[in-house]
Amino acid sequence: MFKTSRYIVHSSFLLISFFSFSDTTYYKCVTEKGTIFSQLPCDDEATTYKVNTTGNQYSGPKVDYTKQLNELEREKLLSGLQAELRSNNHKLTILDRNKQRAEYKQQERLNHILAVEDKNRITKDITKKLKVINKEYKKDVSVITKQIKILEKKIDQYQ
Structure with missing residues (x-):
């Protein structure tokens, strides 16, 4: 139970940290008992993997949805007026x-x-x-x- 809660705490901490905007280095410590993510280096008994994150956030193309909606609304209104x-x-x-x-x-x-x-x-x-x-x-x-x-x-x- 203690291991599970510790793993959940470390995992949630890691996820929260991943969403921060600063560049950060994390360590993945693999032991016989399990895997732990930490911002501190692992002890000598664990195999250490370095995980680097960057502040770059990738997003899709910028689309102005308001403009598209306004255009659709304008076209609908225009077609209604033409029908009338x-x-x-x-x-x-x-x-x-x-x-x-x-x-x-x-x-x-x-x-x-x-x-x-x-x-x-x-x-x-x-x-x-x-x-x-x-x-x-x-x-x-x-x-x-x-x-x-x-x-x-x-x-x-x-x-």
Whole structure:
């Protein structure tokens, strides 16, 4: 038990010493009873091996992980903004198609009516509805156009 605890103490001392930054010489003393590491030379009965350590610590290449993470985060944000920009452009296209479809329906409605008096009444109604359609279209387009401009500014900042 005493030998084991002594060996553990010497081993832990040696490990702690290895992690120090100064150059140090250690001795490995081998006897019939076992191996002991020491900073002091061995007695005459033990075989002595000299272990030299240096303060040089080797490390891998210097990598700025924060910079890499920031770059990945920037790319992810940029791709999200570009996807949102594509989505808003698609919404504009859909709004334009819906407006054209509504205008076409109103024109078809006018063409089906034969009586002049009904035609004049329907023309006024169609004109009112087209104004409403155009007003809603312009409002929706302006909202989406503002979003697109904001997104383009953000994308320009990240590029």
